[in-house]
Amino acid sequence: MKEILVLAEHRLGKLKDVTFEVLTKGRKLAQENNARLTAVVIGYDIDPLGEELAYYADEVLIYDDYKVKEFHSEYFRQVLSHIILDRKPEVILIPHTSYGLELAPSLAIELNIPIITDVLEISFENGRFVVIREYFGGKLKAKVTLRESPRYIATVRVGVSKSEKNESKGQVTKMQNLDLMDIPYKRVIGLIKPPPEAVDISSAGIIVAVGRGIGDAKNLPLIEELSKVIGGVIACSRPVVDMKWLPKERLVGLSGKVVKPKLYLAIGISGQFYHVYGMMNSELIIAINKDPNAPIFGVADYGIVEDLFKVVPQLISKIYGKMYGEENK
Amino acid sequence: MDIIVCVKSVPITTGAELIPDKTRKDVILDNIPFDINEWDEYALEEAIRLKERFGGNVTVISVSSRDIDEAILKCLAKGADRAIKIVDKLVAEYDAYTIAKILYTVIKSMKYDLILCGAQAGDDGYALVGVMLASLLRIPYVTFVKRLELINGSLRTVRELEEGFEEIVEVELPALLTVQTGINEPRYASIMAIRKARQKEIITLDLKSINFAESNFDGWIEIQEFFTPERRKKCIMLQGDLNEITTKVVEILRQKGILR
Amino acid sequence: MRKTVHGGHRNDVTGLFDKEELKILKSLNFNFCLQCGKCTASCPVFLRTELNPRTLVRKTLYFVSQLKICPPLSISEISSVWACTTCSNCVIYCPRDVKPMDIILAFRTILIERGNVPSTISEALENIYKFGNPFGISSLKRAEWAQDLSVKKASEESEVDLLYFVGCLTSYDNRAQNIARSMVIILKNIGVNFSILAEDENCCGNEVYSLGERGLFEVVAEKNVKRSRQYKISKIITTCSHCFNTLKNRYKLENIEVQHSTQFLSDLIDKAEINFSKRIAKKIAFHDPCYLGKHNNIFEEPRKILENIPGVTLLELERSRKNSLCCGGGGGRTWYEVTGEISRPSEDRIKEAIDMGAEILAVACPFCLLELEDAVKRMGYENKLQVLDIVEVICRSLGGL
Numbered sequence: 001m002k003e004i005l006v007l008a009e010h011r012l013g014k015l016k017d018v019t020f021e022v023l024t025k026g027r028k029l030a031q032e033n034n035a036r037l038t039a040v041v042i043g044y045d046i047d048p049l050g051e052e053l054a055y056y057a058d059e060v061l062i063y064d065d066y067k068v069k070e071f072h073s074e075y076f077r078q079v080l081s082h083i084i085l086d087r088k089p090e091v092i093l094i095p096h097t098s099y100g101l102e103l104a105p106s107l108a109i110e111l112n113i114p115i116i117t118d119v120l121e122i123s124f125e126n127g128r129f130v131v132i133r134e135y136f137g138g139k140l141k142a143k144v145t146l147r148e149s150p151r152y153i154a155t156v157r158v159g160v161s162k163s164e165k166n167e168s169k170g171q172v173t174k175m176q177n178l179d180l181m182d183i184p185y186k187r188v189i190g191l192i193k194p195p196p197e198a199v200d201i202s203s204a205g206i207i208v209a210v211g212r213g214i215g216d217a218k219n220l221p222l223i224e225e226l227s228k229v230i231g232g233v234i235a236c237s238r239p240v241v242d243m244k245w246l247p248k249e250r251l252v253g254l255s256g257k258v259v260k261p262k263l264y265l266a267i268g269i270s271g272q273f274y275h276v277y278g279m280m281n282s283e284l285i286i287a288i289n290k291d292p293n294a295p296i297f298g299v300a301d302y303g304i305v306e307d308l309f310k311v312v313p314q315l316i317s318k319i320y321g322k323m324y325g326e327e328n329k
Numbered sequence: 330m331d332i333i334v335c336v337k338s339v340p341i342t343t344g345a346e347l348i349p350d351k352t353r354k355d356v357i358l359d360n361i362p363f364d365i366n367e368w369d370e371y372a373l374e375e376a377i378r379l380k381e382r383f384g385g386n387v388t389v390i391s392v393s394s395r396d397i398d399e400a401i402l403k404c405l406a407k408g409a410d411r412a413i414k415i416v417d418k419l420v421a422e423y424d425a426y427t428i429a430k431i432l433y434t435v436i437k438s439m440k441y442d443l444i445l446c447g448a449q450a451g452d453d454g455y456a457l458v459g460v461m462l463a464s465l466l467r468i469p470y471v472t473f474v475k476r477l478e479l480i481n482g483s484l485r486t487v488r489e490l491e492e493g494f495e496e497i498v499e500v501e502l503p504a505l506l507t508v509q510t511g512i513n514e515p516r517y518a519s520i521m522a523i524r525k526a527r528q529k530e531i532i533t534l535d536l537k538s539i540n541f542a543e544s545n546f547d548g549w550i551e552i553q554e555f556f557t558p559e560r561r562k563k564c565i566m567l568q569g570d571l572n573e574i575t576t577k578v579v580e581i582l583r584q585k586g587i588l589r
Numbered sequence: 590m591r592k593t594v595h596g597g598h599r600n601d602v603t604g605l606f607d608k609e610e611l612k613i614l615k616s617l618n619f620n621f622c623l624q625c626g627k628c629t630a631s632c633p634v635f636l637r638t639e640l641n642p643r644t645l646v647r648k649t650l651y652f653v654s655q656l657k658i659c660p661p662l663s664i665s666e667i668s669s670v671w672a673c674t675t676c677s678n679c680v681i682y683c684p685r686d687v688k689p690m691d692i693i694l695a696f697r698t699i700l701i702e703r704g705n706v707p708s709t710i711s712e713a714l715e716n717i718y719k720f721g722n723p724f725g726i727s728s729l730k731r732a733e734w735a736q737d738l739s740v741k742k743a744s745e746e747s748e749v750d751l752l753y754f755v756g757c758l759t760s761y762d763n764r765a766q767n768i769a770r771s772m773v774i775i776l777k778n779i780g781v782n783f784s785i786l787a788e789d790e791n792c793c794g795n796e797v798y799s800l801g802e803r804g805l806f807e808v809v810a811e812k813n814v815k816r817s818r819q820y821k822i823s824k825i826i827t828t829c830s831h832c833f834n835t836l837k838n839r840y841k842l843e844n845i846e847v848q849h850s851t852q853f854l855s856d857l858i859d860k861a862e863i864n865f866s867k868r869i870a871k872k873i874a875f876h877d878p879c880y881l882g883k884h885n886n887i888f889e890e891p892r893k894i895l896e897n898i899p900g901v902t903l904l905e906l907e908r909s910r911k912n913s914l915c916c917g918g919g920g921g922r923t924w925y926e927v928t929g930e931i932s933r934p935s936e937d938r939i940k941e942a943i944d945m946g947a948e949i950l951a952v953a954c955p956f957c958l959l960e961l962e963d964a965v966k967r968m969g970y971e972n973k974l975q976v977l978d979i980v981e982v983i984c985r986s987l988g989g990l
Contacts (some may be wrong), residue, residue, distance in 0.1 A: 521802070
């Protein structure tokens with residue numbers, strides 16, 4: 001067991017949190033298996049990023065090149081491919097993100113390295129590479145192994161680890177330019193930043209969130225009423241945005257916002273990871289869902305297994321009554 | 330524009346309790362209906378819309394062990410022109426890599442401008458097959474596509490990143506795209522349309538007929554055992570009738586200082 | 590030229606129907622329309638939505654006769670047909686036997702076959718196909734309402750003299766489940782031998798038919814007919830007017846008598862087999878469900894039941910019997926809200942009942958129950974008016990529930 005390689009992810013000049021999480025996970029794996037932990041950061045004008053990463057790894061490899069000033073799967077793959085063939089690491093960890101999934105599977109095919117995605121835990125057991133990951137939207141988990149191979153690739157789920165800085169600083173190495181092959185058939189044109197919003201749900205103290213269970217945009221007034229009476233802000237999970245019942249700025253989750261309100265009411269939300277990621281650190285989570293097996297109950301503090309259309313109106317009157325001292329509207 | 334759509338049939342598990350079987354290497358799926366993977370539905374709809382705009386035809390390809398006539402017929406009913414089914418009893422044991430290799434074996438000799446796949450499958454969430462297939466075919470690819478336009482013979486796509494960010498990526502055809510949910514609104518397929526779809530061309534193949542070599546069966550991923558996840562923190566389930574439950578909620582909110 | 594069909598693009602102007610669609614339209618009997626407008630005037634959703642039966646008939650007439658002066662019929666205009674509750678007022682009031690409702694259903698079928706369906710309706714139909722109910726809940730949970738009641742299942746009997754067909758809404762909706770429980774208590778109280786299909790019960794398909802999904806209707810109907818043969822069922826009763834309508838009129842059930850619960854219970858009252866022990870000293874108005882009254886001419890039986898309950902003062906609503914005001918829940922409307930709809934017909938009905946001094950509004954259908962109760966809650970009248978199914982009222986008078 002010699003080396004564990006971690007690909008750093010960054011955007012607009014900043015390293016993403018997931019990078020540090022994966023490095024922390026990598027550190028644990030490295031310690032358990034007497035290996036070195038090496039971070040790889042690819043981009044343009046990224047020395048400061050390399051310095052920052054040095055507190056999380058034994059060594060940081062910086063590949064600085066104008067050709068990779070933006071993330072581009074084909075260029076990044078050329079760089080990583082070179083590093084892997086040169087240093088022959090046993091494990092390559094990549095964040096399970098949009099960038100990561102654009103890159104990792106093709107890297108695996110090109111170098112013939114077994115790959116597993118969206119892992120929660122990684123370890124070596126009796127020489128076998130073992131991971132834990134979810135299936136069926138989180139309803140089940142499984143212990144999964146990869147076919148024996150000199151090397152393995154795993155994409156690591158965002159948010160499953162804390163990030164821990166090392167006390168000492170690792171070595172920073174700048175790689176030589178690799179004269180990357182041009183890729184005319186795939187061009188990254190640019191980044192689109194999210195538009196400024198009318199509502200910033202991430203600053204709200206109370207969030208009332210709806211999911212697919214709301215059934216239709218027509219049912220939103222009920223939730224709006226609850227939100228009003230409780231003094232909260234409305235947010236939602238992915239299906240609600242896909243169906244265009246609420247605008248994107250209300251989306252909580254991996255592709256939306258991360259929130260940490262005092263109260264998060266999850267109504268008709270199944271609780272799949274890409275949503276849970278965005279709200280799991282809320283102070284108090286109360287979930288209402290008809291499905292007793294909904295994964296949301298794995299993250300909530302209090303759960304109500306009931307039809308939301310029965311609970312919410314009653315809840316509204318109770319809260320109204322509590323606040324205004326009347327029994328009914 | 331000739332488009333290939335890769336489609337997977339998955340169990341619809343909302344509301345169901347899933348239990349591992351005796352071996353723990355599999356899950357009991359009796360009484361659970363199957364349907365086209367949600368991401369693939371969006372991919373299919375996008376393909377049909379492109380066909381309606383630019384002409385050409387749409388071929389649906391699926392690998393399965395189950396009687397997937399339903400899913401394939403639904404695709405044909407929605408507007409796909411023909412379907413290719415690769416059937417093998419042991420498909421459930423094949424991992425994403427093997428499936429990608431099977432698809433590659435069939436597609437490599439076909440003519441196409443574009444291949445559309447769902448970004449991931451609802452049952453395993455690997456998000457592997459699409460990109461693996463593109464890599465094997467050596468064609469450019471873009472993942473998590475939310476919008477696409479044909480501009481001067483190239484495909485301009487908008488792909489989804491985290492935190493509301495998006496990225497514009499252009500590729501030359503032929504290319505493969507994996508499509509994110511919400512890219513469009515899939516149309517309905519009526520039962521009569523599904524019945525009529527039987528008249529469309531459906532080619533059924535097995536692994537022998539496509540010359541899928543024995544050596545190709547080596548997959549990468551092996552599930553050791555399924556288990557029910559432990560609840561991360563103890564969730565207190567509120568019991569009682571509606572009145573009792575809502576009273577308790579108000580009490581909890583009051584205690585936590587959220588309600589006066 | 591095949592017209593474009595985009596699930597999400599509903600504003601294409603389509604000048605052409607294809608041959609099959611024209612065939613459907615031409616088979617309808619609207620040549621006699623004299624544009625009197627009675628259909629529109631009696632429509633419960635006219636003015637609340639875009640639906641205008643008279644204009645729809647006129648424009649279709651022009652289309653089908655292919656006059657060059659056709660006013661263009663757009664997809665969005667045709668899409669107004671989703672607002673119809675299938676109450677059949679337009680059919681009842683037409684002086685010329687034109688049946689505008691059939692034209693509406695024909696357009697629904699055309700839109701369904703084109704795949705151009707509102708997403709909530711699409712989901713409800715897909716759920717019915719996959720799970721046997723529009724809610725997408727596992728069929729294994731269909732009889733959970735009967736958990737503590739020890740009810741016999743048809744699958745465990747050698748033959749079934751009387752089957753209680755529960756229906757999707759009554760089986761799965763928390764509020765409507767009380768109808769089923771009440772019915773079971775009544776039947777046990779009287780000592781009637783009956784069974785339910787439980788997990789073997791499938792959606793009756795009434796809403797499926799109303800939504801124009803003819804193929805799916807055949808599929809669901811076949812499932813239930815198969816069960817009726819398999820379990821040797823002789824008679825079916827149901828508390829749902831929609832299920833009653835479809836089982837009685839649209840299924841090919843050989844030698845099986847189908848009755849609505851009000852007919853069945855009214856018969857038992859005639860034979861003095863029901864003993865009402867508790868007084869219910871309330872003013873009760875009966876709301877005629879469209880599928881019981883308008884579609885099947887059953888008006889007296891529910892009234893007879895209520896009159897026989899001691900203490901009940903039976904009120905007759907102004908718009909009653911054939912003239913009953915539709916609650917707005919039929920025709921698939923439970924799964925479809927029209928954007929910008931000012932108010933639902935149910936609210937007018939509640940106002941009518943309250944103005945009349947009714948304390949209880951009795952219904953004989955779970956759709957009416959849920960729509961009218963929703964309206965009561967929306968209007969804040971929970972303390973003024975209670976909405977109950979007739980079997981719930983009976984149950985209270987028997988001393989149960």
